[in-house]
Amino acid sequence: MTSKRTRQQITTGISRRDLMRLSALGLAGYSQSGWLKALAEGTANDPKRKRACILLWMTGGPSQMDTFDLKPAHKNGGPIKPIETAVPGVKISEHLPKLAKMMQHVVPVRSMNTKEGDHTRATYLLRTGYLPQGPIHYPTLGSLLSNELGSEKNELPNFVSIAPYRFLSPAAYQPGFLGPRHAPLVVGGPGVNVVRPGSDNYTQALQVKNLGLPGGVDLQQADDRLALLNDLEEDFGTSRPGVIESSHRNSYEAAVRMMRSESVKAFTLDEEPDKLRDSYGRNQFGQGCLLARRLVERGVPFVEISLNGVQGSNSFAWDTHRNNFESIEKLSEVLDPAWATLLEDLKTRGMLDSTLVVWMGEFGRTPTINRNKGRDHFPGAWTTVLSGGGIKGGQSYGETSADGMTVKDNPVKVPDLLATVSRALGIDPTKQNISNVGRPIRITDTEAKPIEEILV
C-alpha cells in the first residue's frame, strides 16, 4: 500500500487518493485542502511568475489600410482618416481613439510579408507558424506557448480559447502533436453555430460547458459517484498502468479541481464593477477581453479571443470583400474599447509588463479598393500588432510603399513574428518538440529571425 502510493506520487505529484480527498471535502472544505491551498498560493504573486500572452485573433483577415497603416495621400487610402497618438509620428485609424492614447505600449509591425491568401491555409500558417505539410500535425500557438509557460498544477487549464471560429481551418486550432493535454479549454460552446458572429448572447457564450453538475445531482451525490469511480480507477490503474490510464485520471482530477476551485470564479464576470464592464464593451469580444484578464490574473498563461463579427456587419468579421469601410468602423468600435481597456486594466494591476497582447489575423487586405467598396485577401504587405509586456512599445516597425502594395523595408515573415512573440514571453523559439512523425520540430522554423529592435 505504502509503496504503491509512493510510486503514484512520484509520477504525478498527486496521488489518486487525493482526487477523493478533494471531492470528499467538497466546496465547504476547499480552503482546508492542503495541497490545493498550496497551489493557489503558488500561482498568485509569485515573483518568478512567468509571462502570459493574450492573442486577439481577427477572424477573416483585417485591413491594414484602415487600421494601422493608413495611406491618406494615396487613392488606395479610402475615407478613413489617421489620427495622432500618444507617440509622436505614429498615426493610426480615427476609429481607434482609445488605443491611440495607449500607443506607448503598442508596436504595429507594418511589414508583414507572407504568401498565403487562402483562409484555410493562411489561418493555419499564422496560428502554427507552418504550412500544412503531409502527416505532421503542427500545434496551434496557444498549445505551443502554454506548453512552455504553463504548469500542470494550475487550477485552471493553461490555454483558454474564447469563441474560436474554427470552421474555416479546424486544424489551426488544435494541439497537434503536443496532444490533447495541451488542447484549449474552449469557452463559447464547441460548435461554430453556437457563437454566431454578431451575437450579443455573450453571457452564456462565456461559460465553460458542462462545468456544473447535471440537474438533480447535488454535491453529496457527486462525491459518492467520484468515490465509486475512484475504486474502478484504482483497479484499472493497478492492472493496466500507462500513459492512457494516467491521462484519464489527470484530466478528471483537473476537471474536478477546476469545478471546485476558487479560480473558476474567473468566469463570473458579474464580480467586476459595472463601469469597468461597460468600458470593455458589452459584447462578446469586450467581455472576452475582460475574461482574459481575469484568467491571466489567476495564472492562465495563454488566452485567445476571436473577434468574429459585430452585429449589423454584412460579412464574417474582417473578411470585408464588400463595404469595407462601414464594416471596419463597426468592428473598430468593438475592438478599440476592449483592447485599450485591457491594456489599461493590466497596467493598473501591475500585470502589463508580464503580459504580451498580440493582434493579428490570417492576412491583410488589398490596398486597391474593389468595385464593391471592399478589399480582398492580401498577404504581400500587411500589419500585425504587438502590445503590452516584453516589447519596446511606442514605435512602429517596417514600412510599406506609398500605395501600400509592397513592403519597403524589413519584411517580416510568419516565423519571424512568432519568434518575436516567443522571445517577448521569455521563450527560446529554437526549442524543439518531438512531433507525431518522430522528427523534432522547433517552436518556430529554423529560418526565423526575431525582430530584435522591438524586443525589450
Add this chain to the structure above:
Amino acid sequence: MKSNSVRRLASACLCFGLLLGTALVRPVAASEPVADDVQKLADAIDKLIADQWKENSVSPAAPADDSEFFRRVSLDVTGKIPPAADAMDFLESLSPDKRRQVVDRLLEDPGYITHFTTFWRNVMMPEVNADFQVRFLVPSFDSWLRKQLTENTQYDALVKEILTTPLDSGQNNRRNPYQRLGEASPLAFFQAKQIAPENLASATSRIFLGIRIECAQCHDHPFDTWKQEHFWSLAAFYGGIERQGNQGIFGRVRELSDRRELNIPDTETVVQAGYLDGTEPQWRFRVGARTTLAGWVTSPENPYFARTAVNRMWGHFFGVGIVDPVDDFTAGNPPSHPELLDLLAKEFAVHNFDLKFLIRAITASRTYQLTSRKTDERTDDPQLFARMAVKGLSGEQIYDSVAQATGSYRPYNARNPFSFGGNDPRGEFLETFANNTDATTARQTTILQALAMMNGQLVANATNLSQSRSLAAVAEFPGLTTAERIENLYFLTLSRKPRPEEIERLVKYVERGGEKSDPKKSLGDVFWALLNSSEFMFNH
C-alpha cells in the same frame, strides 16, 4: 433461478437491440471455406512472435478471458461495445470455436462497414480534419467506401479504382459536386489532394506504399535513399491532370491521360514518369499513365503495397505497427518482426487481398488474444506484443458505445458533412472528442472530455432514472436482487461480470440505507461511475 432472471432482464435490454437496428437473434455463420488457412496463418503469427519473446527472455501475459476478448474484438471490428445480451451469450456459449465464430459474425455486422469506412477515410483523406472544403466530400467518399466494404472488394481492386478514377470533366460529365453530395465516388481522394500532381504523388506513396517521400519534394530525403528525382518521377504519372478555371478543387478538370511527363513548377526541368524503385514503366498502347501506375502500385510483386496494408491492419488491431508509425517504411525505421511482415504480406496477396481474411487471421492469433493486464515489466515493450496494448477510443467509438450501453441511440446523418458543427448530439460529442494523435496508444483525455462525460447531457440522461431506458430497465425490473442489477450494469458497460469484491462493495453502496438513501438512484450512480471509468473509455 438467478441466471433465469438475469436472462429475462437481458431480453428486456435487448429491446434496445431493435432500436439499434441489430438483429435480435443472429445465426452463427457457418465456418468459412478458408478456415484452415486462417488458423494456419494465426499459428504462424504466434510462432514468429513467440520466437522474439524467447530471444528477449519475455514470458507473455496470460490469455484474455472471454469477456475481455469479446469486448476488444467488438470495438476493433465494429467500433462499439457489444450489446449486453450478446456479451452474456458469448460468455455462456460452450462452443469450442466461439471466438472464431463471433469474428465471422462481427464481420457481417453493419458496424463493420461503418467502423472501417471511418478507418479507411481517415487513412486516405486525413485532410478532412484540417480543411472544411474537403468535408463537403466526405459523404461521397464514404458512400463509395461503404459500397466497397459491403461487397468486400479486394484491397488491390479498391486502390486501383481510386487511382484510375476518371477525372476529365468532359469524360465523366462532372457537375458541381456541391449538387451531388453523397453520390458514391472516390473522386474526393483527388480533390482532397488539391488535384495537384505533387500532392497526389506524396499521398500515393505514403498511403499505399508506406513511403513518406514528400520530404524529397524539395531536397533529397535526409534519412533515406529517396532523391528529389524519385519524387518528381512519381508525380509525373499525374502530369496530365490540369485544374481549369478558378473554382479550386470544385472546378473542372482536364486530363491528357497519356501524358507521361511533368514540368517541375518554377523550373525548366521536365521529368519523365518513373517508378520509385527506378524501374522503367512498361507502357502499353492506349493505357493511360495513371492506369499504368495503378498496375505497378497494386501489383502482388510490389514489395511495399501488401506490406503497407497488412502493417496498417496490424497497427489497428495491436495499437502499434510492425513498422511504426505504420506509414513510415524507411531504412532507419526497420520492422520489429521482418519475417512476420513478409509472411502477412505474402498471405494477404495469395488470398486475393481479402481484408476479412486478414482480420480473421489476426484476431484468431493467440497474440491478439492476450490479456492487457500487466503481469511483468518485461512485457512493456509494445513491439514485443507480449500483452495487448491499451488503446484510446475515437470519438465515434465512445459515442456509439455510450449509445449502445444506454439505449439512447440517435442515428446520425451520414450524409451531413457538417455534423462537426455541434448542431447534433453526435457531432457535438465528436468535436469534443476529436483527436489528432495518430497513435491510439498515445491518446490522452482532455478536461473538456472529462467534463462532458461527468456532467454532459448524454451521460446525465443515461444515468437519470426517468430518462434512461437501460437504467430504468435494470432498476425497475421486478424480482432481481441488487447484485443481479449491478451485474446487468456491468454487462451493459464493461461487457463482463463484476468480480466478487466489486459486487460486495457496490451492493453495500446501493443498499446502504439511511435517511436520504434511494437504491434506484444509487444504481444510477454506479452506472455513472462505470460509464466514466477508464475500463469503459478505452479498449484493452
